[in-house]
Amino acid sequence: MAESMGARGPGRPRSERSRRxxxxxxxxxxxxxxxxxxxxxxIAARAGVSKNTIYRWWPTKAAVLMDAFTDAFADRVTAPDDGDALTRLRIQVRRVAQLMNTPEARRPFIALVAAAQHDPELAAALRERFIDSRRADVSRLIAAGITDGQLRADLDTDVVIDLIYGALYYRLLVSGAQIDPAYADRLVQALAPVLRT
Known part of the structure; x- marks a missing residue:
């Protein structure tokens, strides 16, 4: 059965110290x-474990790398639970912008996205282990805003998410323009008239 940190193989339970x-x-x-x-x-040499130990927990290098990235950074880009929908969305987008402005997250993420263009396994791991869960988080936020009457009932959630994160990733991966909380605020503010009831 798959776990959030890879599939556990037969044999001894994983050691948390070795996993970390x-x-x-x-x-x-x-x-x-x-x-x-x-x-x-x-990876095995740096971690002080055998390669077989890694393969018991992760099927591919791509899975290890994506779990390494999500383990360190995914919790830093979750949406808050409290507040109105637009405020929660703004805070969540600010968190993503702030993370992508941090060299220890920005450099590996760019490397993973770039390599995923030529590596189907890595592309699948990137979607399944990072992007899909981020989209689901924002989808729940938008659905709650619609239910509460704060956001338009006819919103196309997928398009809204594409507009927001497409803008962030364009700056991160293509234009090289600044990504910071101020840009996140401007982005959500520009979309607010489209989102509100």
Missing amino acids: AVLTAARELLTDRGLPALSMDH
């Missing part, structure tokens, strides 16, 4: 070496 060592090693090596030069052997 593998995730830390993968993050450090991704930042230091870049993804093309990174291998399971490198």
